[in-house]
Amino acid sequence: MTNLSRRDFLKLARDGFLWLSGALALGGLLRFLDYEPNPAPKTEFDLGPADQYPLGSRTLLTDPPAVLLHTESGFSALSLVCTHLGCTVEQNADGFICPCHGSRFDADGNVTHRPADKPLHSLRVEITPQNTLRLRLD
Amino acid sequence: MRRILTPSSFLTSTLLSAGFLLALLFVWWWNSRAPTPIVLTPTLTGKPEYCLTCHADLPEISASHPVETFGCVTCHGGERLVLDKDLAHSSMRGGANPSDLSVVEASCGGSNCHSGSEADDRHHIQRVTTSIQATYAGAIANIRFTFGAQTDLSPHYGIHAVSDDKTQTGIQSLLAFDPFSESNPNIQKFGEECLTCHINATPREGDAYARQTGCAACHTPLRLPSNSENLGGVSRRDEGGGVHALTTAIPYTQCNTCHNRGNYNLRTMTFDERTDHSTIRLYDYYQPIAQFTKCEYTLDCIDCHTRSEAMGDGDIHADQKSIEYVQCKTCHGTPTELPLTKTLTDPNDLAFRLAFLNPVIDLKLGDTILVTEKGEPLWNIRVLPDGTYEMYGKATRQYFTFRPVMGSGCTQTGEDQSSSYCHECHAVER
Amino acid sequence: MRPSFFHHLHPPAIPAAQARWRHTLGAGGTAVFLMLLLGVTGILEMFYYVPNPEEAALSVQTLTYHVPFGGFIRNLHYWSAQLLLIVSAVHLLRVIFTAAYKYPRRFNYLLGLGLFVLAVMLDFTGYILRWDQGICWPLTTGTNLIKTIPLIGGFLFRLAVGGGDACQTALTRFYTWHIFALTLPVVVLGVWHAFRVRRDGGIATPPARLFLDRTRIPRDELVRREAAAMFIVGILLILLSVFFPAPIAPAMIDKPSLNAETRAPWFFLWVQQMLKWGDPFIFGVLIPLGILTLLALIPYIFPQPADSDIGRWFPKSNRLAQVVVTVIAIFVIILTLINT
Numbered sequence: 001m002t003n004l005s006r007r008d009f010l011k012l013a014r015d016g017f018l019w020l021s022g023a024l025a026l027g028g029l030l031r032f033l034d035y036e037p038n039p040a041p042k043t044e045f046d047l048g049p050a051d052q053y054p055l056g057s058r059t060l061l062t063d064p065p066a067v068l069l070h071t072e073s074g075f076s077a078l079s080l081v082c083t084h085l086g087c088t089v090e091q092n093a094d095g096f097i098c099p100c101h102g103s104r105f106d107a108d109g110n111v112t113h114r115p116a117d118k119p120l121h122s123l124r125v126e127i128t129p130q131n132t133l134r135l136r137l138d
Numbered sequence: 139m140r141r142i143l144t145p146s147s148f149l150t151s152t153l154l155s156a157g158f159l160l161a162l163l164f165v166w167w168w169n170s171r172a173p174t175p176i177v178l179t180p181t182l183t184g185k186p187e188y189c190l191t192c193h194a195d196l197p198e199i200s201a202s203h204p205v206e207t208f209g210c211v212t213c214h215g216g217e218r219l220v221l222d223k224d225l226a227h228s229s230m231r232g233g234a235n236p237s238d239l240s241v242v243e244a245s246c247g248g249s250n251c252h253s254g255s256e257a258d259d260r261h262h263i264q265r266v267t268t269s270i271q272a273t274y275a276g277a278i279a280n281i282r283f284t285f286g287a288q289t290d291l292s293p294h295y296g297i298h299a300v301s302d303d304k305t306q307t308g309i310q311s312l313l314a315f316d317p318f319s320e321s322n323p324n325i326q327k328f329g330e331e332c333l334t335c336h337i338n339a340t341p342r343e344g345d346a347y348a349r350q351t352g353c354a355a356c357h358t359p360l361r362l363p364s365n366s367e368n369l370g371g372v373s374r375r376d377e378g379g380g381v382h383a384l385t386t387a388i389p390y391t392q393c394n395t396c397h398n399r400g401n402y403n404l405r406t407m408t409f410d411e412r413t414d415h416s417t418i419r420l421y422d423y424y425q426p427i428a429q430f431t432k433c434e435y436t437l438d439c440i441d442c443h444t445r446s447e448a449m450g451d452g453d454i455h456a457d458q459k460s461i462e463y464v465q466c467k468t469c470h471g472t473p474t475e476l477p478l479t480k481t482l483t484d485p486n487d488l489a490f491r492l493a494f495l496n497p498v499i500d501l502k503l504g505d506t507i508l509v510t511e512k513g514e515p516l517w518n519i520r521v522l523p524d525g526t527y528e529m530y531g532k533a534t535r536q537y538f539t540f541r542p543v544m545g546s547g548c549t550q551t552g553e554d555q556s557s558s559y560c561h562e563c564h565a566v567e568r
Numbered sequence: 569m570r571p572s573f574f575h576h577l578h579p580p581a582i583p584a585a586q587a588r589w590r591h592t593l594g595a596g597g598t599a600v601f602l603m604l605l606l607g608v609t610g611i612l613e614m615f616y617y618v619p620n621p622e623e624a625a626l627s628v629q630t631l632t633y634h635v636p637f638g639g640f641i642r643n644l645h646y647w648s649a650q651l652l653l654i655v656s657a658v659h660l661l662r663v664i665f666t667a668a669y670k671y672p673r674r675f676n677y678l679l680g681l682g683l684f685v686l687a688v689m690l691d692f693t694g695y696i697l698r699w700d701q702g703i704c705w706p707l708t709t710g711t712n713l714i715k716t717i718p719l720i721g722g723f724l725f726r727l728a729v730g731g732g733d734a735c736q737t738a739l740t741r742f743y744t745w746h747i748f749a750l751t752l753p754v755v756v757l758g759v760w761h762a763f764r765v766r767r768d769g770g771i772a773t774p775p776a777r778l779f780l781d782r783t784r785i786p787r788d789e790l791v792r793r794e795a796a797a798m799f800i801v802g803i804l805l806i807l808l809s810v811f812f813p814a815p816i817a818p819a820m821i822d823k824p825s826l827n828a829e830t831r832a833p834w835f836f837l838w839v840q841q842m843l844k845w846g847d848p849f850i851f852g853v854l855i856p857l858g859i860l861t862l863l864a865l866i867p868y869i870f871p872q873p874a875d876s877d878i879g880r881w882f883p884k885s886n887r888l889a890q891v892v893v894t895v896i897a898i899f900v901i902i903l904t905l906i907n908t
Contacts, residue, residue, distance in 0.1 A: 030723075030727075033726070033727050034723060034726050034727065035726075035730075035731075036726060036730060036732060037730055037731075037737075037740075038730060038731060038732040038736070038737040039732075040732065041732055041733050041736075049303070051301065051310070051311070052301050052311075054299070054301070054311050054313055056313060057299060057313060057314075059299075084843075084848060085709040085712045085713060085843065085848055085852075086708045086709060086712045087705050087708060087709060099705070099830040100705050100709055100830045101709070101840065101843045101844045102844050114844075114845070115843060115844055115845060115846045115847070115848070115851075117846075150796060151792055151795065151796060151799075154795075154796050154799040154800065155799060157799065157803055158799045158802055158803055161802070161803045161807065162806070164806070164810065165637070165640055165806055165810060168640075168810050169636065169637055169640065175633075175634060188633075188634075217629065217818050217819065219626055219629040219630055219633060219634070220629050220632075220633055221633040221634075222633065225816060225817070228817075229701075229818035229819075229821075
C-alpha cells in the first residue's frame with residue numbers, strides 16, 4: 001500500500017513536473033514571439049516652415065498620409081488612413097474613398113458609406129517656436 | 139472472387155513521358171529566346187542596370203550626362219533589373235519625361251545637381267518652378283480680374299502653389315489655382331483650356347505632348363523632320379518623334395513649339411492650334427503690324443533672352459515686363475555709352491561654364507565679354523581689339539560682328555531706348 | 569525487402585475501386601505531387617531570394633529575369649501553389665460528397681482540413697514574400713484584421729508580423745512562417761494524413777460485406793497510374809508557367825503609390841467582398857472561422873451516413889452535409905465572382 005502510493009506519488013510528481021515544464025516553455029515561447037524588434041513607427045513629423053502653407057491652402061501629405069488645412073482658425077490635419085482596415089484613402093470630388101473596401105468619407109472625414117464606422121482621425125498640428133509645423137499622430 | 143488486373147499498356151506511359159520531354163524541351167527553347175541582358179553599372183550609383191538590353195542604340199543625352207556615370211535610373215527611375223518592358227517602365231518618373239516639374243526634384247535635383255545653392259548657381263529647379271513659365275501667375279490674375287473674381291491685377295494664384303522666402307519682388311507665395319472653385323464659367327473654361335501649355339501643367343494626352351513640360355520643354359529640342367530646312371517657325375512634336383537629348387543650345391524652333399503654336403480665342407476661351415506650316419521665318423512669327431529689326435529674326439531667341447529671363451531668377455514674378463530687361467542697348471550701347479563689359483580673370487567664372495556646356499566660342503582668360511546690367515554674362519559676345527564686337531549664335535554657331543552705337547550717326551538720346559524708338563530707323567521692310 | 573513508408577502507401581495490391589479516377593478524382597495524389605514540387609522549387613528559389621525589405625523585390629526580379637530558368641521555376645512554384653488550393657478544395661468536396669469522412673476516417677478528415685488551412689496560409693505568406701507594390705494593401709488589411717480579434721488580437725498580430733507597420737516590418741516573420749514554421753507542420757500533418765489513409769483501410773469504399781467488386785490492382789499498376797497523373801499535371805504546370813507568368817509588380821518604395829494593387833489575392837477575394845459589408849471582426853474573422861468550424865464538425869454532429877453509402881457519390885444518408893457544403897461553396901464562389 002505504502003509502496004504503491006509512493007509509486008503513485010512519484011508518477012504524479014513526474015507528470016506535474018512535465019506539465020509545468022511544458023507550460024513554462026509555452027509561456028516562454030509566447031513571450032519570445034511577442035517581442036517587437038522594429039522601432040515603433042514615427043509619431044512626429046516635421047512639415048517645414050509654416051509659411052509654406054498659406055492661409056486657405058489644402059496640402060496633401062504622403063508621409064504620413066494626411067491632408068493639411070490652413071484655415072482662419074489655424075492649422076489642422078486629417079489622417080488619410082482608412083479607419084476600417086488601414087488602407088490610404090483617395091481624394092475624389094465629394095471627399096475621400098478607400099480603394100480596398102469602398103468606405104467613403106466626406107471632406108471633413110465623416111463616414112458617408114460603410115464599412116468604416118469611425119470618421120477619419122484628425123491629427124494634431126503644432127507650431128514650433130521656430131515657426132515650423134509639427135504633426136503628431138498620437 | 140478475387141481478381142488481379144493485368145497492367146495497363148505501356149503505350150500510355152511512353153506517350154506521356156514523351157509529352158513531358160517535349161514540354162521540357164519547349165521550356166528550354168522558350169528560355170533561349172530571351173534577349174542577352176546588357177548590364178551597365180553607372181559609377182554614380184554602383185548598382186547594375188539592364189536598360190541597355192533594349193536601349194543600346196539610344197544616343198547619349200548630353201555630354202554633361204554620360205551614361206557610364208549617370209546610367210538611366212538616376213534620372214528616369216524605373217525597375218533597373220527587370221527585362222519585361224511594361225514592368226520595367228511602370229515606375230518611371232514622369233513617364234517619358236522625368237523632368238516634368240511634378241517629379242523634377244527626384245529626377246534632376248540634389249545639391250550637386252540642379253537644386254543646389256544660389257551661390258553655386260545650381261538652383262535651377264527653384265528658379266524654374268517660381269518662373270512665369272511655370273506659374274502663369276500674371277495671366278491667371280488677369281483673367282480673374284477681367285471676369286470679376288479679384289479687384290486688382292495682383293497675383294494670388296499659380297498653376298501650382300509656390301513660395302519664395304527671399305523675395306525681391308514682394309510676391310512671397312502663390313496658391314494653387316483651382317478652376318473648379320471659381321464661379322465664373324469663363325474662368326473655369328480658361329482653367330480647362332489654357333493651362334496645358336505651361337511647363338508646370340499636366341501635359342496634354344498623347345506622345346506628341348509628352349516632353350512639353352518641365353526642363354525638357356526647352357532643353358530637349360525636337361528632332362526636326364529631315365525636310366525642315368525651311369520649316370521656319372513651326373515644328374510640331376508629332377513630326378519630330380522621340381528625342382533623347384538635353385542641350386543649352388536651344389533653337390528658336392523649340393521656343394516656337396509653345397510661343398508660336400497658335401492663338402487664344404478670347405470669345406470661346408479656347409486655344410486654337412495653328413494648322414498652317416509657314417516656311418519662312420520672317421513671315422511666320424511676327425505679326426503683320428509688328429516692327430522689328432534684322433537681328434530679331436536672324437538670331438535665336440536665346441541669343442538675347444538670357445538665362446534668368448527665360449528660366450526665372452528665383453523670384454516670383456507675375457508678368458513678362460518684370461523679368462525681361464535686355465534691350466537693344468544691352469549689346470549696342472547708346473550714342474553716349476558703350477555696352478557693359480567684363481574681363482574674365484577667374485577661371486571659375488560662370489561664363490566659362492556656359493561656354494563649356496555649349497562650345498560655340500573658345501573663351502580664354504583675359505577675354506572681355508559683354509554683360510547685362512544685372513551682371514549676367516553675354517558669354518558668346520567678345521570685344522575685339524578694334525572696339526567692335528564678335529558674336530557666335532548660341533544655337534546656329536553663326537558668326538557675326540557688329541559696332542557700338544557710340545561713334546555712329548545715331549542721335550537717339552539716352553532715355554529713349556525702348557525698342558520702338560530703335561525700330562523707327564532700323565525696322566525690316568517686308 | 570523490408571517494408572518502407574513507400575510500401576506502406578503502396579501495398580502489393582489494392583482494390584481497383586480505390587484507384588479509380590472517377591472515384592477519387594486523383595485529388596489527394598495530385599496534392600502530394602504538388603507539395604513535393606513546391607518543396608523542390610521553393611528550395612531552388614531560396615538560393616536567390618534575399619529576405620530583406622530593401623532587396624527582396626530586387627532579388628525576385630533577379631530570379632525572374634536573369635537566373636536561367638529562374639522565371640520558370642518561380643512560375644512553377646506559383647502555379648503549383650494555386651493548383652494545390654484548387655485540388656485540395658476538390659479533395660475536400662470529394663470526401664464530403666462520398667461520405668468518406670465517417671468514422672474511422674473522421675480524425676484524418678480533421679488532419680486534411682488542417683492541411684488545407686495551412687496551404688491557404690502558405691499561399692498568402694508566399695504571396696507577401698514578393699514584397700513589391702502589389703502586396704502592401706492586402707498585407708495591411710489582412711494583418712489589421714487580426715488586430716480586430718478581441719483580447720488576443722494585438723498578441724496574434726505581433727506573433728504574425730512582429731509589430732509596427734506591417735508594410736515595413738512583416739518580411740522577416742513572413743519569411744520564417746513561409747519557409748519553416750508553416751512548412752514543417754505541413755510535412756508532419758501530410759505524412760500523418762497519408763499514413764492514416766492506409767491505416768484506415770485505404771480510400772473509403774463500402775464495407776466488404778456490401779461491396780461485391782473484388783477486383784484488385786497490383787502495386788506496379790498503382791505506381792504507373794500515379795506516374796501518369798504526375799505527367800499530366802506536370803505538363804499542365806509547364807504550359808501554365810510558360811504562358812502565364814506569376815504576378816510581379818514594381819519594387820516597393822516606402823509606401824505604395826496610389827495606383828498600387830488594392831485587391832486581395834484570388835483565394836481571399838470572397839473575404840474582401842464580405843469586408844465591404846461592415847464590421848471587420850464579424851465578416852473577416854468570425855464568418856470564415858465559423859465556416860471552418862462547421863466543416864470540422866461535419867463528421868461529429870451531422871447525421872451519420874449509412875455504412876453502405878461510404879464511398880458512393882451523393883448518397884442520401886448524408887444529404888444535409890452535401891447541401892451545407894454546396895451552399896458554402898456557392899457562397900464563396902459568388903462572392904469571389906462579385907469581387908472580380
